[in-house]
Amino acid sequence: MWDRQTILGILSYVFYAGLAAASILVLAAPFLLGVKGRRCVTAAVRSLWLHKMRSFLSVLGIIIGTLSVIVLMAFGEGSMHEALEEIKKQGATNIIITSVKPPEEASTTRRAFVARYGLTYDDLRYYQEALGDQVVSILPLRIMPAEVRPVLAGNRMVQGRVIGTRPHYAVAFGLENALAEGRFLTEADEFPIPANVAVIGSDIAQTLFPGESPLGKSIKFSGKDRAFVVVGVLKSRHPSTSGAIIEQFNNDVYIPLEASRALLGETQFIRATGARSAEQVQLHQIIVTVREMSQVRPTAEMIREQLSRYHLKADWDIKIPLDRLEQAERTRMRARILLAAIAGISLLVGGIGIMNIMLASVTERTREIGIRRALGAKRSDISLQFLTEAIAQTTVGGIVGVILGLLMVVIAPFVAERFFATHLPAKIHVPSIFLAFFFAVAVGVLFGWYPARRAAYLDPIEALRHE
């Protein structure tokens, strides 16, 4: 319960709440000082309005700074959010071991050559024995790509991916609540007698059985006689875009592993650019699901060791969905570093802009300062006046920047998709609004300080004499 993640989460909320509170306190301070402070605020707003263009130019740095805080946080957050969604789909506690055709076999031109590679039932058995308690499930999969086995029903045909697997596929992929109709595969489908049943994806269901329920209907696989009875239909699922492969779950057909062995045998013939090639793969994938996220890496390491010891060829690959999270975390970190750099630079630029304009304003209004001092204003009254003015400027700049930033977050992914064909995940990060706002207020305080102090320490007599 009190793990690192939770504590970090709470800390970050405390941090952002602190920022918000500090900004509000600074903005409320003049009002707490009574009529004097209120006059300062109205005077500041009035002078802002009077010199609209000048004020705009002087807070441009602030606008850019706050805008970039909002935008960069949104991109960092967007990729993080996407990764989390991704992992939710693939399972953060999963380790995915895949058979890979080794490079030396891929380049062969010999005819009538059967490439044998990949994960074996021996591997599967080994994991079942060696990993034992720390895993929730070990899931074998045989995957026949769509171009190999078209799926038929009556006179309709569809290109579907046929997956031979075990019932706990549903657990590993969180499909318990993903059924539109019927049920998923059960133990009874495997044992004692392998049953010829199938669970189909939503697209397959729609193409083969438009406008009717597929339950109880039979489907066939091209070139085979045996019919499979549909026992379940899955809801539509969003494609996963992990890595380079886009997995379209909606075109999947799930059949019991034993049935797939009996039906399709171990050897698959692939027709590619005229040449017929054949390959023998016992298992295409083994998905190991561990109990805790912290066990993912050590378990993956064990598996990696076993594979490199027993497989002579580089015919396997381990993929960890959790890596996606780390990748996203790195993206977010990069966005934050970029943010810190840009925010820092625009803090400096924005701050100098404000300082410059405030110093000019102090010089321009030296006489006024002298008058106020003669009429009873203390040094603190004068510095409050100029500080308020600086903060008013940066606050307005901050508000403008936040609004522009939010607009950009909404528009940028659309533009990227439309004109640059790039996927740009962005998600508005609410605490970043506080951060940006705090940043604007803080620049006002920091860089308004010196001009305000300078105004306060003018000699009243000199100031009155100033032209």
Next chain:
Amino acid sequence: MAVVAQVIDLVKNYQMESVTVPALRGVTLAFERGDFIALMGPSGSGKSTLLNILGCLDRPTAGTYILAGRDVSQLSDDALSEVRGRYIGFIFQSYNLIPQYTVVENIEVPLLYQGRLNRQTRRRCIELACLVGLGDRLDHRPTQLSGGQQQRVAIARALVNDPEIILADEPTGNLDSKTSDEIMQLLCALNDAGRTIIMVTHENDIAAWARRVVRLRDGRVEADYRMDRAA
């Protein structure tokens, strides 16, 4: 008559790099409540220096300044601000109104810094504007007013905190003779109503409105005499 302000052996030196410029070399004067004093003397005689010290804008190098029964010669900057706000009204040669403020807002400024701004005091500001003859110009800004009108606003502002002394530095220096007369009449009326006014001038016919003349020369009192008011 009661003494409202008193300076004893007042010395003021200005330090210019290595040279010390003496501006006041021991001035002793007492100002009575309800008096109207004209401070005269040639240029460089120390009039402005004395007025700045009387106005608590500056501290003397040596000597004592007692205002409203209290030694204010070596107060802190904040305390001096407080004293200015409570006991002193300023009228300047160049009016010195705050340009972005309206007539009423300008009159309010001293109250603002004393934290005494409220509905009642605002009414008082409007009354004062009426008193100086600007009842129909309450929301005008200084640039929309003539020199004489601006000086009237400044006079109203000098009255708003009900000061012990009003200090005027050549109040008619920027005005034509007709407007000058009007302003002097206003100041005399205020003096008749009991206000203590100390006015710097180098014009004899302006000084003629006063009841007492103090002449300075080289930082010393050269002459100090009473006279009957002209007109």
